[in-house]
Amino acid sequence: QSALTQPPSVSAAPGQKVTISCSGRSSNIGNNYVSWYQQLPGTAPKLLIYGNDRRPSGIPDRFSGSKSGTSATLGITGLQTGDEADYYCGTWDSSLSAGVFGTGTKVTVL
Amino acid sequence: EVQLLESGGGFVQPGGSLTLSCAASGFTFSSYAMSWVRQAPGKGLEWVSRISTSGGGTFYTDSVKGRFTISRDNSRNTLYLQMNSLRAEDTAVYYCAKEVDLVATIDWGQGTLVTVSS
Numbered sequence: 001q002s003a004l005t006q007p008p009s010v011s012a013a014p015g016q017k018v019t020i021s022c023s024g025r026s027s028n029i030g031n032n033y034v035s036w037y038q039q040l041p042g043t044a045p046k047l048l049i050y051g052n053d054r055r056p057s058g059i060p061d062r063f064s065g066s067k068s069g070t071s072a073t074l075g076i077t078g079l080q081t082g083d084e085a086d087y088y089c090g091t092w093d094s095s096l097s098a099g100v101f102g103t104g105t106k107v108t109v110l
Numbered sequence: 111e112v113q114l115l116e117s118g119g120g121f122v123q124p125g126g127s128l129t130l131s132c133a134a135s136g137f138t139f140s141s142y143a144m145s146w147v148r149q150a151p152g153k154g155l156e157w158v159s160r161i162s163t164s165g166g167g168t169f170y171t172d173s174v175k176g177r178f179t180i181s182r183d184n185s186r187n188t189l190y191l192q193m194n195s196l197r198a199e200d201t202a203v204y205y206c207a208k209e210v211d212l213v214a215t216i217d218w219g220q221g222t223l224v225t226v227s228s
Binding site for chain 2: 037044099104
């Protein structure tokens with residue numbers, strides 16, 4: 001199963017904004033909700049966004065999600081050193097009847 | 111507090127079998143679909159399998175179809191992953207996770223390491 005495509009890395013200074021793209025196809029992102037996860041080193045992933053743009057309880061509004069066509073985007077504003085982590089998108093693929101994750105993006109705070 | 115506790119990982123030779131368990135507590139287990147997600151050392155997340163609330167619907171990534179079986183016992187609040195014909199490429203930390211939507215897993219276990227090697 002092909003993974004969703006994400007940039008390997010993005011970086012910005014503290015307080016700035018970063019965006020992470022997630023590219024798929026009509027069978028996955030195009031017709032299903034997208035989720036986003038943060039994974040700090042040595043820990044389990046944490047759900048940041050689900051349903052394209054919904055935040056679970058406790059997730060600050062610095063994190064936002066959007067979707068357009070077969071692509072999705074995670075935005076992080078007011079970047080903090082604690083945001084340094086790997087970020088993954090995920091969705092369902094209706095053709096495969098299976099889940100699929102993105103290739104992952106490492107966020108570095110300069 | 112939601113808790114998901116995986117067990118059953120370990121070292122196994124290629125072609126061998128293992129069964130992973132995930133003991134759930136702190137929520138109504140039977141009301142949530144559950145998933146297994148794995149992560150090979152130094153690699154990204156890979157979705158493995160999903161089971162519906164009743165257990166009647168199961169889904170797998172292509173690379174494990176016919177080899178892995180997901181199941182659940184709602185009376186014991188436990189999720190399982192039976193893994194047969196294991197390959198070196200199955201080496202990973204396996205996480206069980208509670209879904210709020212398809213591939214939207216809001217609670218995760220700590221993971222259990224499966225190492226397949228001769």
